[in-house]
Amino acid sequence: MIKPNIETPQLGERNTALPLREKRLKFWKRDWFQMLPFSVIIVIFVIVALAPGWIANHNPNLTDLAIRLKNPGFHNATGTYLLGTDELGRDVFSRVMYGARVSLLVSLCSVGVSGIIGGLLGIIAGYYGRIVETIIMRLADMVLSIPFLLLAILTVAVLGPSLFNLIVVLGLVRWPRYARVAQGKTLATVNQDFVKGVIALGAKSGRVIIRHIIPEVIPPLIVIGTIEVGLMIIYEASLSFIGLGVQPPTASWGTMLSEGQQYLTQAWWLASFPGLAIFLIVVSINMFGDYIRDRLDPKSKRR
């Protein structure tokens, strides 16, 4: 490779002592302090998803048409309906709690599946190049060009609707996004001198990929993953809406959103509370993703 002989600007020895202003800022920059609200939300979310029965005070699937579409805070002999009731008289609060389980399971698993498939294929494409790259990346383009709903309907038609199949479909549909980023980052990393240097030391491909390329590729994938978690919750909602995802009466935030939107003018709480739950968790996971990315970067000031 021919390199231009441009003099790189010199960086002096970094000053390790903090100036006063930075010291004062340091308290506010503390990771745990910044991350506290988001961590709390995520922890609550995980607890709720693992054991919704601890918090929910009603059976989420118990219908009672006598108390349909009641306001939040409504209470009768069976107890308080903190977030009101839905069109079948089910407790919205309990359904939001139980819905967390489905949403967490589907979004995290499908992000995991697509992230691992996409990340690995992208790294292989970027590292080996040539025909391997062409095959993988064109395959990615093909998957991206197939309408998501069509593929979902096809898969569900073949495999039948279930939570597991939902995860498979979402995983298979979303991997190209990770593959593209992983491939680009791999290409950029392979061309850096430190990778060439390690190859010049006699390292095998496996070592180069595991020790030097994967650590470079993971941080951007984490950021995409955290964005995708939100998207997966929405996708789960749309698939459940057309009856290909979670089957009623099982509560999921997606199904609650889509059912609730029909009653939006009469009962705002039906769609608002699952919506709020999605919003809170997606923001928290995104913030957490940024934080993890920064922690993985030794050059970051946050360390």
Place this chain on the structure above:
Amino acid sequence: MENEATVLNPDPLVVVDNLKKYYASRQGNRKDSVVKAVDGVSFSIGAGKTLGLVGESGCGKSTTGQAVLNLDRATSGQVFFQGKDITQFKGKALRYLRKEIQIIFQDPYSSLNSRMRVRDILEEPFKIHRLYRGRELTAEVEKLIDMVGLPKNALDKYPHQFSGGQRQRIVIARAIALRPKFIVCDEPVSALDVSVQSQIVNLFRRLQTELNLTYLFISHDLSIVRHISDQVGVMYLGKIVELGDKQAIFSKPLHPYTKALMSAVPLPHPETQRNREKIKLKGDLPSPLNPPTGCRFHTRCPLAQERCKREEPAWREVDAKHWVACHFAEGVEEGVQ
């Protein structure tokens, strides 16, 4: 091997014979355009010696360095290391060879993995070749960091906590970890401050005597090449145009391109600098996609004549151990002045 290489060094460690590296260029719609980055380069380096390779940006110096190490597979030609043609090495044999030959890159900022501590960086060569373990490994790494003149506490820092010169020392430490015999230094000081450059060059010289290293020292800075080399090769557009002992090249340059390079080096005394003859080259380096006919330098040569456009100059020994590719090498002295 009937070339100048063997003549220059009777007992060479590295012999490069007619090395070529072509790249297919897919620019535009010309299908068969080929960039001849390195087009028939031959030289040899004696054990414990340094060959300086100079030339302007884009002349193929770095490509030569990487092709010599088989980091970039040569299109044709041979590279003999200790008598074996290493251009054909693959897989296990190639990885094993890597213990003997190393490379140091220009940019110390991208040469080190910023996610690894210096200790891990320096342990890596030993781990790759499964050489040391536990306490032995720690001792070896501490020895390395000491050899390049850095304190032991540097081991637990990250590369970004060091200056360019310090980082280059770490790169050098990693390169000498496996006690190689031959190191390609690809512009190792070009990215550094002038004040740091001399320290690093002196480090290279010290390590050369301590470890009996052989260097291929690629640089565009003639004063550094003069400082460190035993022999010098001057490259222009993928070919070596002049090759010889350092004294011969610097005291009596024969190729007009070498003369031009020399006259671009500032002299310390302002008066001599003002009054000297300067050869200014016209234009830029021609594209290696479409190199000039005949002598590749004729488009910019102050001595160029009709003959230079038609005929490629032969590679000939003008003085003892002083080779040049120019029709008018004997007339350079007079012709330029």
